[in-house]
Amino acid sequence: MSASWLFFPDEEQFGQAAASHAGRLARAVLEKHPHFTLALSGGRGPLPFFRHLADADLFAPEMWTRTHIFFVDERMVPPDHADSNFGSARRHLLDRVPVPEENIHRMPGELPQAAAAAAYTETLDGFFGCRPPVFDLLVLGMGADGHTASIFPGCSLQDGNQPVSPATAPGATVSARLTLTGPVLDAAANVLFLVLGADKHEPLRRIRSGDRSLPAGRVRGGRRCWYVCPPPPA
Numbered sequence: 001m002s003a004s005w006l007f008f009p010d011e012e013q014f015g016q017a018a019a020s021h022a023g024r025l026a027r028a029v030l031e032k033h034p035h036f037t038l039a040l041s042g043g044r045g046p047l048p049f050f051r052h053l054a055d056a057d058l059f060a061p062e063m064w065t066r067t068h069i070f071f072v073d074e075r076m077v078p079p080d081h082a083d084s085n086f087g088s089a090r091r092h093l094l095d096r097v098p099v100p101e102e103n104i105h106r107m108p109g110e111l112p113q114a115a116a117a118a119a120y121t122e123t124l125d126g127f128f129g130c131r132p133p134v135f136d137l138l139v140l141g142m143g144a145d146g147h148t149a150s151i152f153p154g155c156s157l158q159d160g161n162q163p164v165s166p167a168t169a170p171g172a173t174v175s176a177r178l179t180l181t182g183p184v185l186d187a188a189a190n191v192l193f194l195v196l197g198a199d200k201h202e203p204l205r206r207i208r209s210g211d212r213s214l215p216a217g218r219v220r221g222g223r224r225c226w227y228v229c230p231p232p233p234a
C-alpha cells in the first residue's frame with residue numbers, strides 16, 4: 001500500500017491534524033471492536049500531537065477508557081528519568097487524559113535490557129495473543145539519520161519472530177534501548193509518521209524518491225501517513 005504525505009507550516013497545525021487523524025481512526029475502530037491500540041514513540045515529533053490529543057473535541061473522553069497505550073521504543077532508564085519515552089508521554093499526554101492506569105503498558109526501561117525485552121514480549125503476547133501483534137495505530141518518528149523506533153541505519157529491523165528487541169543508539173546520551181521490531185512495524189493497521197524539523201528534509205527526500213536503505217523508509221505497515229513540519233523546500 002502506498003504512503004500519503006502531508007506538509008504543515010507550523011507545529012500547531014501539525015499537532016492538531018495528527019490528533020484529529022488519531023481521533024477519527026479510534027472512533028472508527030471502536031465502532032467495531034472493544035479496544036483501540038495505540039503505540040507511542042518518544043522524541044520531539046509527537047509533542048504537538050500529544051498537546052492536541054488531550055483536546056476532548058478531537059479525542060472524546062469516553063474513547064480513552066477503551067484505548068490501550070503501548071510504546072514503540074524506550075531508553076534503559078527508570079520511568080521518572082528525564083530521557084524516558086514513557087515519562088515524556090506521561091507528562092505531555094497521559095496525565096492530562098482519562099486513560100485508565102491499567103490501559104497503559106510501558107516498556108520496563110529500569111530492567112536489564114534482555115529481561116526488559118522478555119517482559120515486554122510477554123505483555124504483548126498476553127494482550128494480543130498473536131505474533132506479530134497488530135496495532136490499530138503506530139505513531140513513529142524519524143531521526144535526522146533516518147532511524148525510526150530504535151532501529152538505526154545499519155541495523156536489522158528483524159530479530160527472528162521476536163516483537164521486541166534490545167537495541168543500541170550510536171552516540172546517543174542513553175544508547176541502550178528497547179524497540180519494537182520490523183515485523184511489528186510492518187503488521188500495524190495504520191502508521192502515522194510525525195516528522196518535525198528541517199534537519200529531516202534530506203532523509204525525507206531520499207525516502208520519497210524510493211530509497212529503502214534508511215530504516216524509516218523500510219516500514220511497510222498498513223495505511224502509512226507521513227506528517228511533516230516544516231514543509232521541505234520545493
Ligand SMILES: O=C1O[C@H](COP(=O)(O)O)[C@@H](O)[C@H](O)[C@H]1O
Nearest residue numbers: 041042043044045141142143149
Ligand atoms: O531516539 C528517538 O528518536 C526518534 C525521533 O525523535 P525526534 O526527536 O527526532 O522526533 C523517536 O521516534 C524515537 O522514539 C526516539 O527514541
